[in-house]
Amino acid sequence: MxxxxxxxxxxxxxxxxxxxxxxxxxxxxxxxxxxxxxxxxxxxxxxxxxxxxxxxxxxxxxxxxxxxxxxxxxxxxxxxxxxxxxxxxxxxxxxxxxxxxxxxxxxxxxxxxxxxxxxxxxxxxxxxxxxxxxxxxxxxxxxxxxxxxxxxxxxxxxxxxxxxxxxxxxxxxxxxxxxxxxxxxxxxxxxxxxxxxxxxxxxxxxxxxxxxxxxLLARSVPDVLVDTSDPRRAASVTAGAHPTRLDGATVRVSGLDRASTARMVTALVTAGVGVHGVRREEQSLEDVFMALTGGRGL
Ligand SMILES: Nc1ncnc2c1ncn2[C@@H]1O[C@H](COP(=O)(O)OP(=O)(O)OP(=O)(O)O)[C@@H](O)[C@H]1O
Ligand SMILES: [Mg+2]
CATH class of the missing domain: 3.40.50.300 (P-loop containing nucleotide triphosphate hydrolases)
Known part of the structure; x- marks a missing residue:
């Protein structure tokens, strides 16, 4: 139209x-x-x-x-x-x-x-x-x-x-x-x-x-959150390959697609870090918009 x-x-x-x-x-x-x-x-x-x-x-x-x-x-x-x-x-x-x-x-x-x-x-x-x-x-x-x-x-x-x-x-x-x-x-x-x-x-x-x-939602790549026995060590392993932040005891890794998530888990296990859980953060449409519009919001 x-x-x-x-x-x-x-x-x-x-x-x-x-x-x-x-x-x-x-x-x-x-x-x-x-x-x-x-x-x-x-x-x-x-x-x-x-x-x-x-x-x-x-x-x-x-x-x-x-x-x-x-x-x-x-x-x-x-x-x-x-x-x-x-x-x-x-x-x-x-x-x-x-x-x-x-x-x-x-x-x-x-x-x-x-x-x-x-x-x-x-x-x-x-x-x-x-x-x-x-x-x-x-x-x-x-x-x-x-x-x-x-x-x-x-x-x-x-x-x-x-x-x-x-x-x-x-x-x-x-x-x-x-x-x-x-x-x-x-x-x-x-x-x-x-x-x-x-x-x-x-x-x-x-x-x-x-x-x-x-x-729009499919475009977003939400952070992967890793719960481990040794967050500091885990973070030092992932930080070499991906942007990483420590969120209390949770390791937050950005920009991972499915294949690189699998590689990251392998790297952690190979380094002897006990992985308790790996999950994708929930991301709302609002978050995607914020990212798109440079945080000015809508
Ligand atoms: N007649 C005009 N002369 C000069 N600048 C203008 C004129 N009309 C709009 N602008 C400028 O164009 C830009 C876009 O304005 P517009 O009103 O289209 O935005 P908008 O998305 O509708 O905003 P809002 O959510 O506030 O309604 C603004 O920076 C505004 O100052
Ligand atoms: Mg307007």
Missing amino acids: ITTHELGKTYGGHTVVDGLDLHVPQGCVYGFLGPNGSGKSTTMKMLLSLVRPTRGEIHLLGRPMLRSTRRTLLRDVGALIESPPGYGHLTGGENLRLLQRLLDLTDAQVTRAVHTVRLQGHLDKRVRDYSLGMKQRLGIAMALAREPRLLILDEPTNGLDPAGIEEIRDLLTRLAAGGTTVMVSSHLLGEIDRTAGVLGILGGGRLLFQGRREQ
Whole structure:
């Protein structure tokens, strides 16, 4: 649904998005992750023609985005960028009626969008009296009403409480199950990692990883922990071949694949060190991200 080639943006000599090759497959939730300032919003704005790319190409819905095709292509795209839209002094219902007239939508389309985000029953309230979660849902309803094939949401979970975040996650899962492709950004991995079938991770304007969650986990090589009768001696044996640290009585060895783990155990036994246990440290997706983004976290 989205393909970019070498997409980049430079502001006054400062490159904020650097040669992105994005691939957003049809019918998935694509989680676009990155720390603050990594270029998520700028990228999404380029996809929506709100910011002009400095270089690169964009294909949306299988067609190149050009000056001549832009308007037609964007008719099939719904978006929520940064703060939710809507006039605060009007009710949710009035905001939706304005949008309906503007986009020439049917009553059924608006009603369906309202039901999808479960905002029925709140339409007579003024938007400025809405909770943040209700504002986000109204914003998503406004993006959905035109029944887009592609939905681009910039940090829709920002500032929501856990229940609100769960509601948005649920909504995204339902939308994808119904065939809508959703690209959703967040600076918090935990907010979308389980919802997103595909992850794109930005750091400093570059794409550090793109693929399925499991592929990301598979990339990591967690430390091997060795329990032995003589940790100091064990550490002196392994330190010759691999980065080694002593963690109390546990020897922690980094960067070992399966074959080198076997060789390390042989070396320890040959040196006469009693090996009591060898295990792989548990590594969470969060740890992998931290390593990828240089500890700045997500
Ligand atoms: N109009 C602009 N002019 C100059 N610099 C800009 C402009 N817009 C964004 N930037 C810079 O580009 C970088 C990326 O910003 P962007 O808003 O895309 O990041 P982000 O990943 O969305 O961050 P956040 O998580 O804070 O929303 C930042 O360093 C920002 O200061
Ligand atoms: Mg942003």
